[in-house]
Amino acid sequence: MGQSSRTPRTVAVLMGGPSAEREVSLSTGRECATALRDEGFEVTELDAGADLCERLRALSPDVVFNALHGRWGEDGCVQGLLEWLGQPYTHSGVLASALAMDKQRSKEYFRAAGLPVVESLICARDEVRARHVMAPPYVVKPNNEGSSVGVYLVHDVSNGPPQLSDDMPAEVMVETFVPGRELTTTVMGDRALSVTDILTDGWYDYDAKYKPGGSRHVVPADIPSEIFDLCTDYAVRAHTALGCKGISRTDFRWDEARGAQGLVLLETNTQPGMTPTSLSPEQAEAAGMGFGALCRWLVEDASCNR
Numbered sequence: 299m300g301q302s303s304r305t306p307r308t309v310a311v312l313m314g315g316p317s318a319e320r321e322v323s324l325s326t327g328r329e330c331a332t333a334l335r336d337e338g339f340e341v342t343e344l345d346a347g348a349d350l351c352e353r354l355r356a357l358s359p360d361v362v363f364n365a366l367h368g369r370w371g372e373d374g375c376v377q378g379l380l381e382w383l384g385q386p387y388t389h390s391g392v393l394a395s396a397l398a399m400d401k402q403r404s405k406e407y408f409r410a411a412g413l414p415v416v417e418s419l420i421c422a423r424d425e426v427r428a429r430h431v432m433a434p435p436y437v438v439k440p441n442n443e444g445s446s447v448g449v450y451l452v453h454d455v456s457n458g459p460p461q462l463s464d465d466m467p468a469e470v471m472v473e474t475f476v477p478g479r480e481l482t483t484t485v486m487g488d489r490a491l492s493v494t495d496i497l498t499d500g501w502y503d504y505d506a507k508y509k510p511g512g513s514r515h516v517v518p519a520d521i522p523s524e525i526f527d528l529c530t531d532y533a534v535r536a537h538t539a540l541g542c543k544g545i546s547r548t549d550f551r552w553d554e555a556r557g558a559q560g561l562v563l564l565e566t567n568t569q570p571g572m573t574p575t576s577l578s579p580e581q582a583e584a585a586g587m588g589f590g591a592l593c594r595w596l597v598e599d600a601s602c603n604r
Contacts, residue, residue, distance in 0.1 A: 306386075308340045309340070309361050310341075311327050311342070311362075312327070313326065313328070314345035317370055318368050318369070318448075319367035330365050333574075334593050336590050360386070362385050362388070364377075364388050366569065369443065372568055373442060377392045381602055384602060386601050386602055389544040389604075390542045390604060391604030394541040394568060398540050398542065398546070398566045398568045400442055401418070401439075401441050402441055407540055408563055411539040413532055414532075416562050420470070430452070430455060434453060434475075437473045438450040439470065439471055440467050450462065477551075480495070480551060481551070482548065482549045484570065485533050490529075492585060494517040495515070496577075515577060517580050528558060544600075545596065546568050547567045547578050548567075549564045549566075550562065550564060574589045
C-alpha cells in the first residue's frame with residue numbers, strides 16, 4: 299500500500315455507474331467483490347451514482363477497488379474525486395486514465411515512445427456519414443469509450459460511408475483497418491504476464507467480447523517467439539509511456555504476412571475486465587496467480603498520488 303502502513307481490511311468496490319459499459323462493470327464488480335470476500339476482506343459494493351462522495355465519506359474504507367468501466371470511471375474523473383478525498387484506490391491515476399481513454403492522445407504518447415500505431419483521424423460524426431474520410435478499409439469508433447461499443451467496419455468504397463447511429467458521439471475516430479490476428483497483453487506492475495490470441499468468427503465487437511461463445515482465448519498465444527516478445531515489450535513500454543499503475547491491458551493487431559512489421563498497437567486499457575474468464579485474469583492464471591490473489595494484489599497495490 300502506498301498510503302498506509304497497515305494491511306487494508308475494508309474495501310469498497312466501485313461498480314456500475316452511468317457509462318455505456320454499466321452492465322460489464324456490474325459483472326466485474328460482483329466477481330471482484332466475491333473474490334475479495336474469499337480473501338478475507340470486508341467488502342461493500344457501491345453502485346457509483348451522484349451520491350458517491352457522501353457514501354465514501356460515510357464508509358471511509360481502507361481501499362477503493364475501482365471496477366468501473368467507460369467514461370467517468372476510467373477517464374480520470376472518479377480518480378480525481380478519490381484523490382480529493384485522500385482515498386487510496388486501485389488501477390491508474392488521473393492523468394494515465396485520461397490519456398488512455400482518449401485514443402487519439404494516447405497514440406501521440408505511443409509514437410513518442412517509438413511504438414507502432416495505426417493512422418487515424420478525429421472527424422465529425424455527420425462528415426463520416428456523408429463521405430469516406432479515408433480510403434477503405436477503415437474502422438469508425440468513439441474516441442473515448444471502451445469495450446468496442448459502437449464500432450463500424452467499412453470494407454470497401456462500394457459499401458458507402460457508414461450510417462452511424464445517433465448515440466455515437468459528435469466526434470469519432472476513423473482508423474485504418476489492420477487485417478490479421480487480435481492479440482493482447484496484460485502488464486501487472488512493471489512486468490508483462492503473457493500474450494493472448496483472441497479468435498472470433500467475425501469482427502471482435504462488443505458481442506464477441508461479452509456474450510458466451512463470442513470468442514475463444516488462446517493463452518499463451520501460439521505465435522512466433524519474436525512476435526510474442528514484441529507484444530510484451532510494447533505493452534510494458536505503453537504502460538510506462540502513459541504512466542499506468544496496477545494493471546493495464548494493451549491490444550494489438552498482427553498481420554502475419556508482414557511479420558514483425560505487421561504488428562501494431564491499437565490501445566491501452568487501464569480498467570481491463572475483471573471476471574475470472576476475462577483476458578487479464580486468464581493471463582494472471584497462466585502466470586500462476588489465481589483470480590483471488592490478483593484481486594488481493596490490486597488492493598495491496600492501492601494508493602493515492604497515482
